[in-house]
Amino acid sequence: MTGAILLTLKLAGLTTLILLLVGTPLAWWLSRNRVWWKDLISAVVALPLVLPPTVLGFYLLLAMSPQNAFGAFLKAHFGIVLPFTFEGLVLGSVIYSLPFVVQPIRNAFEAVGRGPLEVAATLRASPLDRFLTVALPLARPGFLTAAVLGFAHTMGEFGVVLMIGGNLPGETKVLSIAIYDYVESLEWTQAHILSGGMLLGSFLLIFTMMLIEKRSGRLY
Amino acid sequence: MATLKARFNGTVGGFRLNLAFEVPARGVTALFGPSGCGKTTLLRCIAGLNRLPGGECILGDEVWQQGKTFVPVHRRPIGYVFQEPGLFAHLNVRKNLIYGMRRAGLDHRHSAQLAELTRLMGIAHLLERRVHALSGGEKQRVAIARALLLEPRLLLMDEPLSALDQDNKNEILPYLEQLHARLEIPVLYVTHDRREVERLADQILLLREGELLASGDIGEMLTRPDLSFGRARDAVTVLDGQVRDYDARYGMSTLQIDGGTLEVAGNLGPAGSCRRLCIAATDVSLTRDNSHPSTILNRLPAVIREILPADGPGLNVLLRIGQSGQGSALLASVTRKSVERMGLEPGQKLYAQIKGVSPLATATASALSDRR
Numbered sequence: 267m268t269g270a271i272l273l274t275l276k277l278a279g280l281t282t283l284i285l286l287l288v289g290t291p292l293a294w295w296l297s298r299n300r301v302w303w304k305d306l307i308s309a310v311v312a313l314p315l316v317l318p319p320t321v322l323g324f325y326l327l328l329a330m331s332p333q334n335a336f337g338a339f340l341k342a343h344f345g346i347v348l349p350f351t352f353e354g355l356v357l358g359s360v361i362y363s364l365p366f367v368v369q370p371i372r373n374a375f376e377a378v379g380r381g382p383l384e385v386a387a388t389l390r391a392s393p394l395d396r397f398l399t400v401a402l403p404l405a406r407p408g409f410l411t412a413a414v415l416g417f418a419h420t421m422g423e424f425g426v427v428l429m430i431g432g433n434l435p436g437e438t439k440v441l442s443i444a445i446y447d448y449v450e451s452l453e454w455t456q457a458h459i460l461s462g463g464m465l466l467g468s469f470l471l472i473f474t475m476m477l478i479e480k481r482s483g484r485l486y
Numbered sequence: 487m488a489t490l491k492a493r494f495n496g497t498v499g500g501f502r503l504n505l506a507f508e509v510p511a512r513g514v515t516a517l518f519g520p521s522g523c524g525k526t527t528l529l530r531c532i533a534g535l536n537r538l539p540g541g542e543c544i545l546g547d548e549v550w551q552q553g554k555t556f557v558p559v560h561r562r563p564i565g566y567v568f569q570e571p572g573l574f575a576h577l578n579v580r581k582n583l584i585y586g587m588r589r590a591g592l593d594h595r596h597s598a599q600l601a602e603l604t605r606l607m608g609i610a611h612l613l614e615r616r617v618h619a620l621s622g623g624e625k626q627r628v629a630i631a632r633a634l635l636l637e638p639r640l641l642l643m644d645e646p647l648s649a650l651d652q653d654n655k656n657e658i659l660p661y662l663e664q665l666h667a668r669l670e671i672p673v674l675y676v677t678h679d680r681r682e683v684e685r686l687a688d689q690i691l692l693l694r695e696g697e698l699l700a701s702g703d704i705g706e707m708l709t710r711p712d713l714s715f716g717r718a719r720d721a722v723t724v725l726d727g728q729v730r731d732y733d734a735r736y737g738m739s740t741l742q743i744d745g746g747t748l749e750v751a752g753n754l755g756p757a758g759s760c761r762r763l764c765i766a767a768t769d770v771s772l773t774r775d776n777s778h779p780s781t782i783l784n785r786l787p788a789v790i791r792e793i794l795p796a797d798g799p800g801l802n803v804l805l806r807i808g809q810s811g812q813g814s815a816l817l818a819s820v821t822r823k824s825v826e827r828m829g830l831e832p833g834q835k836l837y838a839q840i841k842g843v844s845p846l847a848t849a850t851a852s853a854l855s856d857r858r
Contacts, residue, residue, distance in 0.1 A: 381572055384535055387559040388566035389586030390636065395560075399585075403576040 267456060269436050270444040271463075277352070277440060278420040281359040285367040285416045286409070288360070293371035294397070312365045319362065323429025326358050330430065348430070355431045355438055359420045367416040374408020375401060407482050414475045418468055487512060488546030490640065490672070494531050498538045501527040505698040511545060511640065511672040513688030516704075518677060524696035525676045526569075529642050532674065533566050534559040545640055560589075565633030565671075567643040571625035573617040579628055580613040586636045599635060606668070607631045607661055623654035627661060634671070641673045647682065662686055663847035680715070684708070684722050684764060685846055709815035711792045711804055716817055719798045721767040724846075725814045729759050738783075745806070745813015746786040750843045762846040767802055769842040770818035774828070776837050784840040788816060790832050793825065801825055805838055816840075 296308055314322060330348035331337045340346045348354035378401055386396040402409075424442040431438030433447070441460060448457040493506035501524045509515055517525045530536040532543055534550065534557060543551040550557045573582050583604070584594040594600060604610040607627045612620060620628065626646055633641060646662075647655045659682070666673070666686055677683060683690060683704070690707040692699040700713055704724050708715045715721060727741030732753050739754040740747055741761065754761050776785060789811030792804040800819055807813035816838055820830075830836075 381568070381570065382574060384559075385566075385568065385572040385574075386585075387535070388533060388564060389632070390560050390589035391585075392560055395589070400574060404574070406576075 267444065267460065270439050270441050270460075273352075273436065273439065274421055274441040277355055277359060278417045280356055281363060281420045282367070282413055282416045284356070284360050285363060286413060289364065289367040289371055289412065289416075290409075293368045294375055294401070296368070297372045297375035311368050314362050315365050319423065319425025320429055322362060323358065323426040326354075326361070326426065327430045330354055330357075350430070350432045350434060350438060352437055355427060355440070358426045358430050359423060362423055362426050363416045363419045366419045367412040370408045370411040370415065371405065372408075374405035374411075377408075378404045407479055410475060410478055410482075414471055418471055421464070421468075488672075490515075490532075490674075491542070491544040492528075492532060493542040494528065494538050496538050496540065498531065498536045499527055502696040503528055503531065503538065504696050505693070506542075507691060507698055507701060509689060509691065509701065514666055514673045514675050514686050516675050516677060516683045516687035516690045517693060518680075518683050518687075518690050519693035519699075521678055523693045525678070525693055526644050527696075528693070529644050529674060529676050532640075533564055533642050534562055535566075548639075563636075563639040565636050565638035565641045567626075567630050567633050567641070567646045569645045569649050571622075571629040571649075573620075573625055573628055573632075575617060577617070578613070579609065579615050579617060579620070582617060582628060583613075583632050583635060586632060590636045592635070592637065597635075599637070603631045603634055606664060621654065622650050623657045626650060626654070626658060630661070630665075634665070634669070638671060641671050643673060643675045645676050645678070647679070648677075659685060660847065667847055680718065684724060705814065709804060709817060711794055716802055716804060717794050717796050718802075719768075719796050719800060719819065721796070721802055721817050721819070723765045723767070723770075723814075723816050725763055725765070725816075727761050727763050729755050729757055729761065731757055743807070743814055745808035748786075748840065748843055749783045750845060752845065754845050764844045764846050765816065765840055766842065766844075767817040767819035769840060770816060771839045771841070772803065772805075772818055772820060772824075772828070772830070772836050773839060774836050780839065782839045782841055784843065785837050786816075786840070788836060788838040790830060790834045790836070791815070792832055793830060803830065807838070809835070811835075 292311070296304060327349055328334060329336045332341045332347060337348065340348065346353065348357060382400050382404060383396050386400045391399065422442060424446070427438065427440055427443060433439050433443055441464065445457050445460045448460070488511045489508050490511045491508040494503040496503065503524050517528060519525055527536065531538050531541060537556060541551050549555055550562055574585065577585065583600065587594040587597065604613065607630060609624065609627050609631060612624060612628070617625065617628070630646065647658060650658065663685060675686060687704050689701065689703050691701045692707070692713065700707065700710070705726070707713065708722065708724055710716060725743055727743045727748060730740045730742050730747065732739045737753070738749050738751055740749055741754065741763070748763070750763070786807050787809045788805040788807050790803055791806055791811065794802045794804060796802045796819065800821055803818045803820055805816045805818060807816055818838060
């Protein structure tokens with residue numbers, strides 16, 4: 267049981283970290299750019315919101331499989347095999363939770379607007395400098411929301427994990443799969459402990475986030 | 487003296503510009519015109535915030551835009567004051583002020599300039615405050631100080647008072663006048679408010695629909711018969727005077743103006759110093775007779791140049807001061823009835839009685855060039 271909890275936290279933590287690193291430039295680009303195909307990218311990023319997780323998992327499994335081009339490439343050049351491994355889960359989670367991280371950050375950047383950045387430009391700040399010292403700090407509340415949503419959403423994923431990760435203890439057996447297993451084998455106590463823990467943990471996470479948002483809302 | 491040379495043709499941000507000018511970079515140059523005439527767009531093009539291909543912008547010997555050359559905003563030695571103060575919400579007042587100084591490579595720890603400007607703008611007591619706690623007027627004063635602390639070669643101001651209510655406006659104007667009197671940085675000042683032009687500007691670029699309608703020194707522009715300034719019911723004349731002496735008994739200063747002398751209440755500075763004076767057209771009346779006494783001290787010989795139709799029922803008479811009309815221009819607001827009864831016509835000699843003269847805090851154009 268502890269193994270599943272630790273694995274889930276590790277997966278969610280790592281996924282959130284990667285998503286913040288990848289999602290920030292992506293959100294920045296989406297909030298600034300006006301090229302016609304921007305909406306196309308935007309829709310692709312948002313797709314996991316509406317796509318059934320099993321469908322996403324199915325295609326990911328196909329792509330990762332060493333029988334196909336992407337999987338074969340990874341195996342030949344880096345010796346990486348993704349299906350039914352922790353690394354595969356991380357990749358799947360990153361794609362699955364992408365919109366939950368990109369959207370709040372993008373909204374925050376859009377709320378900052380052009381004004382403060384133009385002001386910074388007239389105060390001798392280079393484009394990178396403006397991004398780091400004006401856009402990022404002013405968009406801070408959006409980053410908090412993004413991190414919490416990305417983390418929580420990854421914690422609860424089931425369909426994608428089942429499709430590409432299977433159920434290997436210590437490697438791919440995350441909380442939601444463990445709960446499913448306990449229920450299947452009628453081990454109600456364990457299922458209660460894990461589910462109750464998840465419920466309480468999720469509530470505390472969201473509640474804390476709202477408190478912090480309220481506080482920073484007062485500050486700005 | 488350095489000049490600002492600009493030429494912009496084309497459409498940018500929904501506005502069409504089609505103009506070229508070269509003005510001496512000194513004092514305050516007002517970009518004046520109705521809303522939507524492209525003033526702000528022009529200012530943004532000069533700053534480099536908008537890029538109009540094929541445009542040209544040169545300050546002195548520094549090419550900012552010409553042909554393929556385009557210096558990005560953050561490399562231009564400008565200060566920019568926006569309509570909205572645009573203070574950074576995540577920094578306190580002090581950090582807002584030094585944000586630009588650090589990037590411009592200026593020492594902000596021992597800056598006499600910082601101390602001087604915060605005192606001059608009346609914000610020294612606000613330095614540790616968060617910006618959302620400031621009033622609109624205080625915010626704009628911080629924004630102005632922040633721009634000036636960059637020690638720019640050109641200060642661009644885009645209707646810095648328009649977002650403020652009347653109280654805050656009245657609070658800031660004296661600070662701007664102070665700055666004008668003490669700073670040597672040339673300023674481009676966008677406004678559609680004639681009052682601000684009269685109080686602050688040394689020269690005017692008059693814009694209409696993206697084109698340059700006229701340009702010149704303030705004294706000349708306000709009294710040009712072909713422009714709308716002189717036709718307003720509340721038209722004013724702005725002229726430069728030099729203090730001759732001060733009579734402490736009555737508390738009156740005597741000033742030499744082009745074509746005569748004026749007595750003005752108050753001590754307007756040591757003999758020889760220059761002051762800008764503002765005379766409302768409604769404070770000037772006309773008489774043919776100089777003999778009978780009057781409480782009005784300033785009675786100057788003048789010649790009628792033109793009688794202009796004014797907004798409303800009255801007329802504005804454009805005069806030149808002096809026996810033969812060789813001096814400064816002066817506007818007098820009169821009624822149609824008076825004009826008919828006195829038979830006023832261009833070329834006639836008479837006397838202008840001036841009831842009120844307001845000294846402005848701003849330095850005169852000549853004082854500005856003396857300092858260089």
